[in-house]
Amino acid sequence: MRALNQRAVLDRLRMLGAATRPQIAKDTGLSKPTVGQALVDLELHGLVRPIGRTSAGPGRSAVVYEPDPSAGYVLGVDIGRQRIRAAVADLAGSVVARVDERNRCRTAGALVRTVSELATQTVSDAGLTLSDVVVKVIGTPGVPTGRSVHHAPNLPGWERAGLLDELESALGTELVVENDANLAAIGEYASGAARSVGVFACIMVGTGIGMGVVVDGELFRGAHGAAGEIGYLPFGQSTRDVQRGQFEDAAAAASVLDMAARQGLSARSAREVFDLARAGDTRALDVVREEGARLAFLVAAVTAVVDPELVVLGGGIGGNLDLLCGPMEEVLRRTTPLVPRIVAGELGDGAVLAGAVAVGLESARELVFHRRGAVTL
Known part of the structure; x- marks a missing residue:
């Protein structure tokens, strides 16, 4: 009692x-x-x-x-192909330290070491040690299943057997590994564009393409945890890499650069293409229109199956909704009567970390209550 x-x-x-x-x-x-x-x-x-x-x-x-917010801390890590981000938050959810670093890793072993080093640095920047962290949550492309991650072709070697054991050995127990798009969806639900929305889809478009679906505050995972792996949606007759997926091959960052090259642009990144379009470059605007049309196909397919109240668009490409919105809506009106409200994510590159913190807090608060032996006999 x-x-x-x-x-x-x-x-x-x-x-x-x-x-x-x-x-x-x-x-x-x-x-x-x-x-x-x-x-x-x-x-x-x-x-x-x-x-x-x-x-x-x-x-x-x-x-x-x-x-007392200092009763425990949560570590969140967002592993992307281009960047790795880490944040430490107290039990009130306030971020007390954050570190971003370019991902230069070319092997899974190097990536595990980098994640461990970045986590240690971030915790140290907060004036803490890893022993002060109650729960660690890692966001990664792909589907964590058993002790491995599947369907993560953009991270070399990341699908090897026993990877999650390696991460746990490096970071300690109470480790949660979750799909990054799922965490972004949780982040937008907890503190972003999807607050109080019953059913929504969070579509992340960048180096890869993924989606998290939230129904009444809970993630929808599917039978094998692969719900939201929309990079595998069909688009055209073939793909250069079946493991990468037809739609990811057609609409992720590499595709934007391919379209730009065909227009005669020498952009080094998808961001440069969108910057040129924002400045009025007609060739870049053509690329953006085509990308918007392809993403409209994606939204139409998702809407027909999920019927979301809202679609939140995020990621390095999806965050450019100011440019993509017009072409997307034009194609959607010609394609389907089911046109959802589409908004840009509010959390930017912090969406996955926000979701990681939210997931970590749910467990950490419970663990702290028990570990501190609150009951006095």
Whole structure:
């Protein structure tokens, strides 16, 4: 019973914010003495802290309590083909350190070492050690299944057997490995463009193409965890690499560069193509129109199957919705009567990290409550 009372008090503070003992008693239905004892126990174990006293109203002032955000930390890592990003957040979800680095790795072993080094650096920048981190969440292209990652052709060697064991050996236990597009969807749902949306799809278009689908706050994974692997949608009659997928071959960053080269542009990246289009270059605008038409095909296919309230477009290419929106809507109107609302992601290159933190917090808060032995006998 004592543990249940502590949990009720802590949950109330986490959900509704800082409060006094009388406020907590009113909201939880517990007696003031019971709330008082729970607060003593929780403060003793570093799970709540006083942050001041009330000053308004008649009578004596009361102590205001909040969950102690320093009771534990979460590490999020976003592994992309071009960049690797890491962030550390406290239990309030506030990011206390973030590091971005170019991904120069050409082997899985080198990538594991780089992720480990970047994680250690980020934790150190926060004034912490890895032992202070309760949960680590890694976002990666592909489908983590068993102890390996499948369908991640853009990361050389990343699909080898036992990869997740290597990551766990480097980073420690309480490690979660999740598809990056799924994490981006969770991030946009938790703190971005899809807040409070019941059913939506988050489509990430960059070096690769992926999608996360959220239904009533929960990820839809499919039978084998591969729901959202939309790079494998059919597009044309053939592909240069079946493992890469027809649609990814047709609409990801390499395809944008191929289209630009056929227009006579010598851009070194898809970003340069969009920058040229934004500056009014007619050849670049032609490339953007074609890319928008291809992405319209993707949205039409997803909408016919999922019927989302909203489509959130993100990633290095998808983030250019200001340029893509017109061509996409024009093609969609000619293709299907099912045209969803399409918006740009609000979190930019931090979407995967935001999702990683959100996933990590859900587990970390529970683990911290048990590990700190909140129950005092």
